[in-house]
Amino acid sequence: MIELNINEDINPSPIDMSDNQPIPSSSESAPQFMAEAAKQEEFAEPDIKKRKISHFSGDEKKYKLEDRLGGILCCAVCLDLPRAAVYQCSNGHLMCAGCFTHVLADARLRDETATCPSCRVEISKTSATRNLAVENAVSELPAECQYCNKQFPRNSLVRHEEAECEERISGCKYSRIGCPWRGPLHERSEHEKECVHPNRSGADVMEALKSIDHQMNEERMLYDSIFDLLGYDKITINDVQLKPYRTDEFVHRLFYESSRFSALNYQWVVKARINNNQKDPTQSSERDMSYQLILKSKSVKPLSLNYIALRGPVGDINVKPRIYEFEFTEQNYETPFVKLPLPDTPECNRLLAATTINFRLIMFSK
Missing domain, CATH: 1.20.5 (Single alpha-helices involved in coiled-coils or other helix-helix interfaces)
Structure with a gap:
């Protein structure tokens, strides 16, 4: 009876109990059971492999591809994704255009050789190259709209924020007559229906x-x-090129000066300095440039002059027109330093990063 019970557990199929077919013993069925178990174990998927696949799926959900690329393609200086041009040193380290010009400007102010902030290899306007592949890749990465918090490709984010987003900040159409309301664009029409300024x-x-x-x-x-x-009777147009030089003082200071040029039958020189002659402009986050006009010829009689600096055909300087006036005499042959009307600090850094500064100087005299 014991043998029959064991066989039923191992093989539930019907058993012929005739005298011609002997009943198998427990010693004969054990090897068969072990062989079947080994066969199942051979074709079964290992537990380790299952755990590995499950673990990878979790990582993929936790760390998105765009997040990983954002850490790889970020600027080595500000650690942010570039918005426009991307420069790289000879070893491939990336810098956005703003940080690249800032590094070159700081080196110019310190009278040092500009180096990559990551590997310290020498960089310059000629040795560093633009990485168009990174620029195109970054433009396709998603970025969050500052108004609606939705994500869009970076190359279309500006258009969305300026013209498409319903949450972007807008003003009332009656702002020209004093309405101070500002709010989301989709609330503008409702406000204008109730605005009291048209009735004032x-x-x-x-x-x-x-x-x-x-x-x-x-x-x-x-x-x-x-x-x-x-x-005016006398008008001259001069394309001026400023080149950097340093003083011989204990603390070397950076200046720019042009070559002598002829205008209105006199010889002139243009001189420029950074942050109104600040001792160490590298310690300031705000930078500007001021310039003066120097008369190198002797003036027999007073010379009243108006002058204005503009962007010329050679350089790409971004200046706002501003007219200055000065009267030159034998005692006063240098104008005071006046601001070169640059729009902001990044534009000044861009000029400092360049080898020379080019602009057009127009001079007027009666």
Whole structure:
């Protein structure tokens, strides 16, 4: 009876109990059971492999591809993804355009050789190259809209934030008459239906109109002054190139100076300095450039002069037109340093990173 029970557990199929077919013993069925178990174990998937696949799927969900690429393609200086041009040193380390020009500008101010912040290899405008593959890859990576918090490819994010996003900040159409409301674009129409400024009296909106008139008058005065100067008898146009040099003082300071050029029958030189002659401009995050006009010839009689610096055909300097006036005499042959009207600090850094600074100087005299 014991043998029959064992065989039933091992093989549940019917058993012929005839005398011609003997009943197998437990010693004969054990090897068969072990062989079947070994066969199943051979073709079964290992537990380790299953755990590996499961672990990989979790990592893929946790660390997205764009996040990993963001850490690889970021700028070596600011550790942020570049917004425009991407430069690389000879070893392939990446820098965004703003940080690249800032590194070159700092080296110029310190009278040192610019080096890569990662590997310290020498870099310059000629040795560093743009990496177009990285620029294209970064432009396809997603970025979050600052208004609606949705993600868009970087190459379309600016268009979305400026023209498409319904959450972008907008002003009331009656802002010109003093309405201070600012809010999401989709709430603008509802506000304008209830805005009280269209029903205000003229006396109430005069303050807003005065500020607008003041700004327009400044622009009109500038254009009127330029048109008046164009009627002067003597007008010269000079394309000036400034080159850097350093003083022989204990603390070497950086200056720029042009070669002598002839205008209005006199010899002239243009000189420029950084941060209004600050001792160490590298310690300041804000930078600007000022320049002066120096008369190198002797003036027999006083010379009244108007001058303006503009972007010329050679350089790509970004300046806003501003007219200066000075009277040259035998005692006063140098104008005071006046600001070169650059828009911001990055533009000044870009000029410092260049080998030379080129702009057009127009001089007017009666």
